[in-house]
Amino acid sequence: MSALHEDLEFNAMGTSPVSGTYQGKEAYRSQLIKRLDDKLESWPVPIIDTMIVDGNLACLQFHATGGKGKNGADFNMSYCWVLHLENQQITKIWGYYDAFKMNELFNI
Numbered sequence: 001m002s003a004l005h006e007d008l009e010f011n012a013m014g015t016s017p018v019s020g021t022y023q024g025k026e027a028y029r030s031q032l033i034k035r036l037d038d039k040l041e042s043w044p045v046p047i048i049d050t051m052i053v054d055g056n057l058a059c060l061q062f063h064a065t066g067g068k069g070k071n072g073a074d075f076n077m078s079y080c081w082v083l084h085l086e087n088q089q090i091t092k093i094w095g096y097y098d099a100f101k102m103n104e105l106f107n108i
Contacts, residue, residue: 001025005089012095016102039105041070044077058083073104 010022010032018035022028037043044067052059060081067075077098084092 001029003088003090004028005086005091008090009092010095011093012097014096014099014102016097016099017106018102019099036105039069039071040075041068042066044075046079049078056085058085069105071105071107073101075101075105077101 004025006025007023008025008028010028012018012020012022012032018032022032044064046062046064048060048062050059050061060083061078062081063076063078065076067077069075080096082094083090
């Protein structure tokens, strides 16, 4: 979490229970990460597949394994995050993920 700027803007793209904009590192932690933690039996381990960096922008394509919901939902999926960096900290994230799997985790 030290790589995240205090004024982080995290944009969870798509349509799911976690979609939306989280303004600030504390909001990201308490409103998104905590909600996921409440639903997950095991957190997925991220594995970077591709990383492209150009100036203050980076694009990460990664997949995660080992994720399982408390309701039995498979939470292994692929992601793409676009990052904006300033002074070696992440200030903005646009996160793309499998909305179907996120909905299954939240029983929707």
